[in-house]
């Protein structure tokens with residue numbers, strides 16, 4: 001919580017173009033107080049939160065690392081309200097890769113980032129992983145919990161916005177499908193540094209991301225919170241990790257009822273030290 005608050009207040013302060021000193025002055029505090037918050041040494045007194053939220057024009061939920069409760073920031077919120085599972089209940093093929101690469105022969109902690117209605121998170125839990133999963137959609141999380149309950153497994157499903165949420169404990173496996181395009185370009189380096197930092201040695205990231213191609217028309221769904229990625233960009237954040245697998249595919253999609261195409265980079269990266277890699281060559 002302290003670390004998330006530290007990052008969020010620092011980002012919000014810079015977006016408002018305020019120095020630590022200016023913010024401290026507005027709150028009637030010394031600049032060291034703000035500096036300590038941003039270094040995750042201390043948290044402000046709870047009574048200061050409304051004033052900080054007002055000055056920085058950002059909700060207290062957001063400052064604390066949780067998505068605002070009432071804001072509809074995903075086009076899927078309505079789709080997830082129905083009984084049917086919009087994305088089905090069959091796991092993504094990449095889930096089987098996780099089983100191959102890191103079978104749960106010991107306790108392995110996995111995080112599904114942007115879990116939607118939970119088909120992948122529940123698959124992992126059924127296979128014996130210790131699963132946490134987050135999404136910004138309440139309806140999606142509700143369905144994730146229901147699917148887990150039906151399968152008789154536990155998934156720690158919680159609400160968070162990928163832009164605000166940062167890891168503060170270690171995982172063995174990070175998994176994300178169809179979600180990373182919600183990360184603004186200017187946040188990417190920091191977010192991937194955080195994901196890598198909190199991944200155990202030997203752990204893996206199994207990610208895919210939509211990429212822009214000049215020969216593919218933009219998708220019919222208009223998503224104001226989505227941002228373009230280009231080929232190779234995801235891999236660039238993993239120069240210091242072993243890329244165990246990567247490919248780029250073009251596929252047909254009918255998600256909005258209008259047939260269209262997507263291009264996607266798929267990547268599996270492993271937290272292996274370069275020296276170990278050299279030893280293997």
Ligand SMILES: C[S@@+](CC[C@H](N)C(=O)[O-])C[C@H]1O[C@@H](n2cnc3c(N)ncnc32)[C@H](O)[C@@H]1O
Nearest residue numbers: 074087114115116135136137161162177178182
């Ligand atoms: C294409 S769906 C993929 C869902 C799931 N990963 C799957 O493959 O079934 C994208 C998901 O990202 C979630 N999402 C959108 N914006 C988000 C954000 N800012 N933070 C976290 N999740 C977000 C949506 O609610 C949606 O469930």
